[in-house]
Amino acid sequence: xxxxxxxxxxxxxxxxxxxxxxxxxxxxxxxxxxxxxxxxxxxxxxxxxxxxxxxxxxxxxxxxxxxxxxxxxxxxxxxxxxxxxxxxxxxxxxxxxxxxxxxxxxxxxxxxxxxxxxxxxxxxxxxxxxxxxxxxxxxxxxxxxxxxxxxxxx
Numbered sequence: 001x002x003x004x005x006x007x008x009x010x011x012x013x014x015x016x017x018x019x020x021x022x023x024x025x026x027x028x029x030x031x032x033x034x035x036x037x038x039x040x041x042x043x044x045x046x047x048x049x050x051x052x053x054x055x056x057x058x059x060x061x062x063x064x065x066x067x068x069x070x071x072x073x074x075x076x077x078x079x080x081x082x083x084x085x086x087x088x089x090x091x092x093x094x095x096x097x098x099x100x101x102x103x104x105x106x107x108x109x110x111x112x113x114x115x116x117x118x119x120x121x122x123x124x125x126x127x128x129x130x131x132x133x134x135x136x137x138x139x140x141x142x143x144x145x146x147x148x149x150x151x152x153x154x
Contacts, residue, residue: 081112088118114138118130
């Protein structure tokens with residue numbers, strides 16, 4: 001077991017995931033959620049890319065100024081991690097104590113457990129999509145995704 005597991009942080013992220021379950025999630029909802037996240041990033045002048053998937057379909061994608069195509073590659077890898085492990089990329093990383101690649105033996109070019117990809121769960125259905133933020137330190141990517149989902153859920 002990895003030695004630097006923060007049980008309090010893991011519990012907090014698990015609580016966020018339990019809290020942020022939606023009653024439904026349409027393509028229009030994805031657009032609204034993406035716009036909320038984009039507006040939050042704009043207000044703070046954050047150089048981030050925001051991406052929302054429903055299943056494998058990309059419904060929303062926006063790159064703010066001073067972002068790079070590399071952030072899109074990080075998004076792809078974070079999204080794969082959420083779908084494979086059924087939890088936010090930040091939670092998966094914390095559960096592995098920062099040793100995700102070594103402990104899972106999954107290729108770094110395909111999977112990363114860095115914060116920013118948050119599962120979109122629908123009550124009675126499970127994970128239907130992923131909201132991903134890329135461009136900030138991982139805890140900040142994660143926090144912005146949580147803030148946007150809370151604002152969306154209202």
